[in-house]
Amino acid sequence: MVLTIFLLTAVFIVLLFIVSGRKGFKLILSLLLTMGALIWAVVPLIVSGHNPELVVLFVGVPILVCIVYLTEGFTVLSHLSVISIILNFLFVSLLIYASVSVAHLTGITSTDDSFLGLAGINLRQLLVAGIMLGTLGILTEMVVTQVATVMEFAAASPKADNWDIYRKSYTVGIAHLGSIINTLFLVYAGVSFPLLIVYAGDGSLFSALNYEPLASEIIRTLAGTIGLIIAMPTSTLLATWWLKLRQRQITSSAPCIMQDPMLVKPELIEDSNRELENSKAIL
Secondary structure (H helix, E strand, C coil): HHHHHHHHHHHHHHHHHEEEEEEEHHHHHHHHHHHHHHHHHHHHHHCCCHHHHHHHHHHHHHHHHHHHHHHCCCCCCHHHHEEEHHHHHHHHHHHHHHHHHHHHCCCCHHHHHHHHCCCCHHHHHHHHHHHHHHHHHHHHHHHHHHHHHHHEEEEEEEEHHHHHHHHHHHHHHHHHHHHHHHHHHHHHHHCCCCHHHHHCCCCCCCCCHHHHHHHHHHHHHHHHHHHHHHHHHHHHHHHHHHHHHHHHHHHHHHHCCCCCHHHCCCCHHHHHHHHHHHHHHHH
């Protein structure tokens, strides 16, 4: 068992470096940082009696922000991604909390959960925290991809209208959204596959919705999906809005009209116009 894990880990690392090149090192480092934060920060805080929801919010989110900057660098892409991730995550977290409360879920989905309850851990809060943590990961993937898409379209077509960039990025986002929602559903369905087989075989799949282990996975899937649906257009809109704001700043700072052109050296005008053109090309 251990040997298989080590072999798969080695294959994973080798393939990651082959596909990602130098960036593979940053990806490995970010993965180790995530694992370390979960093992040595999140879990000990929860075990010591702290609110699992608050632990994920105040420890998990900052760690993820650090990972975004580690993998993408201290760039505009990272800034916009972090802002969009935090805003969408706060909204989805409220939705998760409300859904678990309305559904009257206890958080007991296995015998292991019962032992944790006896140890003094609030199982409902732990369930909410687990759903929040999973949702945070998929939100990050969607947001970073959408912001990067907007930046790439803007760089490829510097003269394109902002609405045109938003529309093209939105189209890409819809295709990405469809694939990732199906992926998310299949991942959670795979986790609950034994339950699906048992209840589908008995012909009582609908009644299984009142069975908490299955209901928890369904709520987990729906909450993550809703988060993705909201994050796609909002992150695209935020990135497009920033481009428009940046273009206004560049235009307002450009020496388009001089009160007395005779007092301005021609070489200064040429340098300023050249800087303007380079800034537009970067956008």
